[in-house]
Amino acid sequence: xxxxxxxxxxxxxxxxxxxxxxxxxxxxxxxxxxxxxxxxxxxxxxxxxxxxxxxxxxxxxxxxxxxxxxxxxxxxxxxxxxxxxxxxxxxxxxxxxxxxxxxxxxxxxxxxxxxxxxxxxxxxxxxxxxxxxxxxxxxxxxxxxxxxxxxxxxxxxxxxxxxxxxxxxxxxxxxxxxxxxxxxxxxxxxxxxxxxxxxxxxxxxxxxxxxxxxxxxxxxxxxxxxxxxxxxxxxxxxxxxxxxxxxxxxxxxxxxxxxxxxxxxxxxxxxxxxxxx
Amino acid sequence: xxxxxxxxxxxxxxxxxxxxxxxxxxxxxxxxxxxxxxxxxxxxxxxxxxxxxxxxxxxxxxxxxxxxxxxxxxxxxxxxxxxxxxxxxxxxxxxxxxxxxxxxxxxxxxxxxxxxxxxxxxxxxxxxxxxxxxxxxxxxxxxxxxxxxxxxxxxxxxxxxxxxxxxxxxxxxxxxxxxxxxxxxxxxxxxxxxxxxxxxxxxxxxxxxxxxxxxxxxxxxxxxxxxxxxxxxxxxxxxxxxxxxxxxxxxxxxxxxxxxxxxxxxxxxxxxxxxxxxxxxxxxxxxxxxxxxxxxxxxxxxxxxxxxxxxxxxxxxxxxxxxxxxxxxxxxxxxxxxxxxxxxxxxxxxxxxxxxxxxxxxxxxxxxxxxx
Numbered sequence: 001x002x003x004x005x006x007x008x009x010x011x012x013x014x015x016x017x018x019x020x021x022x023x024x025x026x027x028x029x030x031x032x033x034x035x036x037x038x039x040x041x042x043x044x045x046x047x048x049x050x051x052x053x054x055x056x057x058x059x060x061x062x063x064x065x066x067x068x069x070x071x072x073x074x075x076x077x078x079x080x081x082x083x084x085x086x087x088x089x090x091x092x093x094x095x096x097x098x099x100x101x102x103x104x105x106x107x108x109x110x111x112x113x114x115x116x117x118x119x120x121x122x123x124x125x126x127x128x129x130x131x132x133x134x135x136x137x138x139x140x141x142x143x144x145x146x147x148x149x150x151x152x153x154x155x156x157x158x159x160x161x162x163x164x165x166x167x168x169x170x171x172x173x174x175x176x177x178x179x180x181x182x183x184x185x186x187x188x189x190x191x192x193x194x195x196x197x198x199x200x201x202x203x204x205x206x207x208x209x210x211x212x213x214x215x216x217x218x219x220x221x222x223x224x225x226x227x228x229x230x231x232x233x234x235x236x237x238x239x240x241x242x243x244x245x246x247x248x249x250x251x252x253x254x255x256x257x258x259x260x261x262x263x264x265x266x267x268x269x270x271x272x273x274x275x276x277x
Numbered sequence: 278x279x280x281x282x283x284x285x286x287x288x289x290x291x292x293x294x295x296x297x298x299x300x301x302x303x304x305x306x307x308x309x310x311x312x313x314x315x316x317x318x319x320x321x322x323x324x325x326x327x328x329x330x331x332x333x334x335x336x337x338x339x340x341x342x343x344x345x346x347x348x349x350x351x352x353x354x355x356x357x358x359x360x361x362x363x364x365x366x367x368x369x370x371x372x373x374x375x376x377x378x379x380x381x382x383x384x385x386x387x388x389x390x391x392x393x394x395x396x397x398x399x400x401x402x403x404x405x406x407x408x409x410x411x412x413x414x415x416x417x418x419x420x421x422x423x424x425x426x427x428x429x430x431x432x433x434x435x436x437x438x439x440x441x442x443x444x445x446x447x448x449x450x451x452x453x454x455x456x457x458x459x460x461x462x463x464x465x466x467x468x469x470x471x472x473x474x475x476x477x478x479x480x481x482x483x484x485x486x487x488x489x490x491x492x493x494x495x496x497x498x499x500x501x502x503x504x505x506x507x508x509x510x511x512x513x514x515x516x517x518x519x520x521x522x523x524x525x526x527x528x529x530x531x532x533x534x535x536x537x538x539x540x541x542x543x544x545x546x547x548x549x550x551x552x553x554x555x556x557x558x559x560x561x562x563x564x565x566x567x568x569x570x571x572x573x574x575x576x577x578x579x580x581x582x583x584x585x586x587x588x589x590x591x592x593x594x595x596x597x598x599x600x601x602x603x604x605x606x607x608x609x610x611x612x613x614x615x616x617x618x619x620x621x622x623x624x625x626x627x628x629x630x631x632x633x634x635x636x637x638x639x640x641x642x643x644x645x646x647x648x649x
Contacts, residue, residue, distance in 0.1 A: 177352055178385035180372040181456075182446065183402035189373075192398075196389050 037249035047250035057234075057251070061258075064231040067145070067220075068213035071152045072206050078153070079160035079205065084194075086161075087168040098165070101158045109155055113219045116151040117142060120223070148224030155219060156212060160205040167201030168194075200270070207266045214259055231255050301325035301361075302486055303349070303454060308358035310344050318344045320510035321358070329484040331477075333497035336507030337533070342490050343458060345507075349488065350456055351375050362453060373402070378447030382459040384439040386431040392418060392442045393427035399450040417449035418442070420479065437468045444476070448483065455480075455487045461496070473500055494534045498522070506530045528646055531571045536606075538577075538616050540570035542645060549645075553612035554589055559640050567648040574606065576642040577618035580635035590637040593618070595630055611636065 037047055051057045082101075086094040104112075119126055120141040130138040141147055171194060179189035217232040224230065229237070231251065238248035266272065303326040310319040319341040326332050334342035347353040349360060351372030360368045367375055378399075386395050397414035405413070418424055421441035431439050440460060447455060457476070461469045477500055480487055491497050497504045498518045505515040506529070513527045525531035528539065541552040544566055549557045551570055562568075580590050591611035599606040605625040607618045618636055620628075628634065 172383065172385060174381045174383060174385040175387060177350075177372075178379065178381060179387070179398070179402075180352070181350055181375075181377060181379040182399035183373050183376075183450065184398075185371075185373055188402060193387055 033249045033252050036245050037253045040246045047246045051250055051254060060229055060231055060234050063228055064214060067149060067230060068210050071149055071213050072210045074153045075157050075160045075209050076206060079157050079164055083161050083164035083168055086165060101161050104158050110218055112155060113151055113222050116223055120147050144225050145228050148220045151219045151223050152213060152216060156209045159208050163205030163208055164201040168198050171197045203270055211259055211262055302328035302363060304361040306359045308348060309356045310348060310353060311356045317510055322512050324505055324512060324515055326486060328486055331480050331487045331500060331502045333501040333504045334488060334490045334507055335494060335497040335504050337492060340507035341510040342507040346456055346458055346488060346490050350377055350379050376452050377454045377456060378452035379456040380443045380447045380460045382462045384443045386439055386442055388431050392429050395442055396446045396449050403450060413449055417445040421445045436464050437472060440472060455485050457489045459490055524644060525646060528569045531646060536574045536617060538572045542568040542570040553614045557640055562645055568645040569648060571644040571646060572638055572642060574617045574619040577636050577638045579624060580637035587640055588637045589640055590635060593634050593636040595628060595632045598630060
């Protein structure tokens, strides 16, 4: 009994470093953000009322949602067939594809964003190719909504693939066979059996990518159109250019609230414990 | 018309034509399957299965029985050879157009559908009107004794119940052939015996042509009209259970089914000589030179004396005893041969390890298998 109790105490002790670390470097700064958002210098709600009453902020928030939704749908459309092939074909093909997908995690978002800057740049290979094909003048690619969306899809696809794969690989391949033997065409077997059973993976992947998109900073700032900011970029601008710490904090709190709402909805309808398969 | 009626009608039509009963309904011709172009998983199998027959594919894992079944079901494409159903070539027909019902080892019920929806699925795929689907699916569930479970999801049912649903689902659309791929492998022993009886009852009632894949010899023995014994991609023997047991045509069949003793038998002049025993007074088959002489352990008994004419009588040293309750397996040696004898327990109560006893079998109980 006592040894068992000691073991449990030891396990809690193991948690101490990470709890301490998060308390100092996450909870304290977060409380500070909350504090700044309602002080100027005395208590005030003016940063929030400014956000709520100014149509500009709403436009940025709405645009962020729109971009996040668009990126999520594109990532899903591209990742689903890939994950499906990996699960259906298996073997060396699956291992190779999964390795390539995970490999992209080894390169930082920043590096890959710069790579897109080179590819899409005004003197970059893509525009040169377009001009060679007779599209003169080639359209502006960099610093547009197109470039930031494209790069975000590229950066977030691995998350979508892994979320889909972790659910799909648990679907018994005999179920599709059973459906076929019972008279379902390959398409019907997919639509009636595989697709509904992979739905948790779709919900997981979409939630994950959508939430990551909402707070995406580097890529939209470096690649996107300055006129169509996303909310994280706006927060950066409020601090770096206008030194409006109060406003920036209020915007951050609103972004946090929005993100937590998405999580809460997910938890309500799916359950957070299922997010990682 | 119920599922049952439909099948009975189909069956009685077949009966009235008489001849059809003895004709092949499902013909497998020179079937070959190779996955890599070099090694063959199935190496030229030919089987004629009659309408309404219950056939078991029996063999160790990797013997090609499941691969053959998958080709009949349409999940694997034969490398060469043909499969005819009612005289029609089905090898190029996709699985969903074959009208073949299949039950999988792990049930393969759709987890997001209720039992009733699972059973209704094949009818839905056939564009049956909703009201008829509901009625026929309920009927099929009733047939397997699960009328009250229609609203349950697979996860809310026991293994045995799930397998019954799978069976109802494979039968509800009136398939031409029913395939069962080790359907009872995941169930415990009691439930397995119960399901064996159930499957046989349904087979009797519906008269549906059935192929049953198993590696369990007793299951194949008790359920089948005929057994196809698979080994290394070929069918070693295709015959009724008793023939398989009493008159195996290859050494593999003799050793795979039941317990066995093999003696080397050679033809010398006009008679046969068994290794360690001597001349045998049985008629020599016309085939050539050498034979495996198969003696089942239960054919061996204690020798109590008398006329030895027509018997092989040996002195046997008991090296081990295995008690089964109703019988005792004696393991030992006689005339330089390792032999196993199975005696009823009541006859063996006085026997111990190290005893030397007199054993005997009737020469006619030795079955000769030509050495290939």
